[in-house]
Amino acid sequence: MNKREAIIEAAIELFSAKGLNKTKIADIVKQANIAQGTFYLYFSSKLSVMPAIAEVMALKIRDEMDEQVDRHEPFPVQIEQLTQAVFTITKEYQTIQALVYAGIASTDHIRNWESIYDPLYIWVDNFLKQAVTEKFIPPINGETPKMVIALVESVAEQAYLYDEVDPQVARNKQAAVVTFLLQALKASPSIS
Amino acid sequence: MNKREAIIEAAIELFSAKGLNKTKIADIVKQANIAQGTFYLYFSSKLSVMPAIAEVMALKIRDEMDEQVDRHEPFPVQIEQLTQAVFTITKEYQTIQALVYAGIASTDHIRNWESIYDPLYIWVDNFLKQAVTEKFIPPINGETPKMVIALVESVAEQAYLYDEVDPQVARNKQAAVVTFLLQALKASPSIS
Amino acid sequence: MNKREAIIEAAIELFSAKGLNKTKIADIVKQANIAQGTFYLYFSSKLSVMPAIAEVMALKIRDEMDEQVDRHEPFPVQIEQLTQAVFTITKEYQTIQALVYAGIASTDHIRNWESIYDPLYIWVDNFLKQAVTEKFIPPINGETPKMVIALVESVAEQAYLYDEVDPQVARNKQAAVVTFLLQALKASPSIS
Amino acid sequence: MNKREAIIEAAIELFSAKGLNKTKIADIVKQANIAQGTFYLYFSSKLSVMPAIAEVMALKIRDEMDEQVDRHEPFPVQIEQLTQAVFTITKEYQTIQALVYAGIASTDHIRNWESIYDPLYIWVDNFLKQAVTEKFIPPINGETPKMVIALVESVAEQAYLYDEVDPQVARNKQAAVVTFLLQALKASPSIS
DNA sequence: TATGAATGAGATTTCATTCAT
DNA sequence: CATGAATGAAATCTCATTCAT
Helix, strand or coil, X not given: CCHHHHHHHHHHHHHHHHXXXXXXXXXXXXXXXXXXXXXXXXXXXXXXXXXXXXXXXHHHHHHHHHHHCCCCCCHHHHHHHHHHHHHHHHHHCXXXXXXXXXXXXXXXXXXXXHHXXXXXXXXXXHHHHHHHHCCCCXXXXXXXXXXXXXXXXXXXXXXXXXXXXXXXXXXXHHHHHHHHHHHHCCCCCCCC | CCHHHHHHHHHXXXXXXXXXXXXXXXXXXXXXXXXXXXXXXXXXXXHHXXXXXXXXXXXXXXXXXXXXXXXXXXXXXXXXXXXXXXXHHHHHCHHHHHHHHHHHHCCCCHHHHHHHHHHHHHHHHHHHHHHHHCCCCCCCCCCHHHHHHHHHHHHHHHHHHCCCCCHHHHHHHHHHHHHHHHHHCCCCCCCC | CCHHHHHHXXXXXXXXXXXXXXXXXXXXXXXXXXXXXXXXXHCCCCHHHHHHHHHHHXXXXXXXHHHHCCCCCCHHHHHHHHHHXXXXXXXXXXXXXXXXXXXXXXXXXCCCHHHHCHHHHHHHHXXXXXXXXXXXXXXXXXXXXXXXXXXXXXXXXXXXXXXXXXXXXHHHHHHHHHHHHHHHCCCCCCCC | CCHHHHHHHHHHHHHHHHCCCCCCHHHHXXXXXXXXXXXXXXXXXXXXXXXXXXXXXXXXXXXXXXXXCCCCCCHHHHHHHHHHHHHHHHHHCHHHHHHHHHHHHCCCCHHHHHHHHHHHHHHHHHHHHHXXXXXXXCCCCCCHHHHHHHHHHHHHHHHHHCCCCCHHHHHHHHHHHHHHHHHHCCCCCCCC
């Protein structure tokens, strides 16, 4: 079994559950079933795992979108599917997005951090451009993909972090963000 | 002199400058000019200061909005002023904003998060409702104020977090978020 | 209300319940309903309360003996009543006897510590001498009173400290110590 | 070299010399020649060393008895030798004995106290049973071994705890406890 | 590569004591 | 006499990191 991946997986799980500060390297190695010293063969410190985590998380969201979004559906449905993908991942991995920020804030500017999120940005960018091509929405600004992701992630976090118990609350928030997004993107009313 | 406030102020200053992990309680008490033990009369740990900081930050943003937004201007201008307020505070307290987010998310004092941000939510809610009254925008969803804040904060963080030197980038992002917001709110085109 | 006594009473209760080390002066003053600083008007330190406690405890045991022992009963019954008195107090104030030792061991030899226990020794000494006079037992050694007290206290502590749950165990131990004592004192078989 | 044993040995030495409160964990690790953190690999706190110390002390007393008691001597002599063993160890480890007692009573690790003293109880139990077999004493109660130990330990502590300079006092107490015990055990008068 | 006991610097935390009110 | 917030020295404890195996 790949120990590097085991570390990343363990770190994601523990950071999600206990937060960055309360997770000790001792916890990570225990969870990953490796020896204390082995950690340092793959990473130089706790924070140095963060970029790898961010990368994995970005891919998880992208793949979830890829899986859930059906390009044959009307555009508003696709938008709903897209938000659903983010909500699903956020629910499973709680606060990882905030932790990524924490990682950035705690580090002395990691190079090309943004590029780690590129696969996700590119996917959403393509998604929106195709919608433009298909005349579902008017041409978009270059910042739009990032804003779409940021918005949906923020709402998803608020849905699961603070209101966790009631699933209806999450559904309301998701509906609201879908509407908000469709308006922001000036989506043509679907013919349905 | 209020020692509790001195601690919060010192913590904001030091967390901004050195980050959460590199700031020691010893640093905070030194900065606040109090004894080591006095810290524990007011807070139980370093992280337990975060909610108080979040409260202060929410008020800072609200007050900045209150100051910058001119209700006599056309609505799109007001939206620009509102985003400007968030960008101003985010720029000044770069890391604190991410830290509030992540720091709080990393602890278990999260429960009252929503109430901490209430003053800000209420301000934006009133702001939008007045815009509805004045027919600048159609009636809004209850989740809209939170989405507006979340969106603008996310974009502002992305603008300033990554050590980007170019101020033009921030300006672009701000312009993009203003446009995005106006569309999402279905603001009537200003007459200008 | 007498604050000095309030402190002693609070200390007995807390030392019994939490032990010497885990009891803080802050706990004592809280329990005694006085201010932190007030403690130092009556005692110079936590340990300096110990002699006062020992004094109170010795008197408690003596008074309990005085109350329970009926001089008109046959001697073996009186011995049983005497042990009963010790068991009663030990049960109520758990480990105080051991704590008194701890106090001694933690201090740099308190003067005339033994004299604090004098009232109890004297009572038992008188009790035994009367039994000698009444020919219940042959003449006793000067150390006997202390040995009687030490033995009964030790057994009582073992009864309540480690075997606490089962009341039958305590009863067995008490019966055993009564028999043991009667033999040690060479008590004449009672006529019953 | 076994670090756990080094810690226990160092703790015994230092608690004897300086008492429980004045002995710091820093002192123990220095004496044991290990690093500060290593202490916590073996014990969770200063007090949690006490049960281990108690175990060692019980074994010391048992071994001393085993060495001093000569089964070929008349029974009263053996009893004297047995008490002598306790007095010897108590004199050598004055404060430790009281500390074991009080220290253990002050914590919550008490549960296994009886099992810790088991080796000693078993030795005395065997000793007394052999005396029964050899008709030196009539059959004994199950509690008797514990009472014998408790009594002799209490008297020995009283003899040495209060800094009494006069060795004659200790000798008197020992003689008294021997007589007391022989009577309690209903030992047949030796033929001498 | 992999291990995990050991390290020890440096962090957090405690709490007896003081002192201005 | 009484108070209790403030103190800060000194303690406990943590945990990232190392290194001999």
